[in-house]
Amino acid sequence: MSAGIPGIGLGGLFFVISALLMLVFEIVRTLQGRSSAERWRVVGYQSGLAAGIVFVTVGFLWLLELMVFSQVFRVEDVAASETSATRTGEQALVSAAELLPVSAAPILVTLVLLLAVLCSAEVLGWVVRWPAKARKTGG
Secondary structure: OOOOOOOOOHHHHHHHHHHHHHHHHHHHHHHHOOOOHHHHHHHHHHHHHHHHHHHHHHHHHHHHHHHHHHHHHHHHHHHHHHHOOOOOHHHHHHHHHHHHHHHHHHHHHHHHHHHHHHHHHHHHHHHHHHHHHHHHHOO
């Protein structure tokens, strides 16, 4: 067994998505007049934890990227700065987008795995319930 980055596993990602969806649903309930202070206390606590997990994970992946990949890109940056004295915002955006898949890969892989697990559970639920419904309707 190996340890991973905390917060981007199946459980962590499921919690973050659930907590952030809880916030959205509670806003809708508040607009409908069906919320309470006790519910908002729970939603605020869970959403705060989820936001903390997201910020710490993003910060950790950013620092990891700086430590691991800074040596690789430093040579290219020096060569680019020698050819052009100024760097446009578009060039900076393109270079940031090139690095995104490296830091986002662990989270995206976990998200795909989480979706596969949830979809499999839903399909298995349909399979288990289907024969009982077919017997009741005579089909």
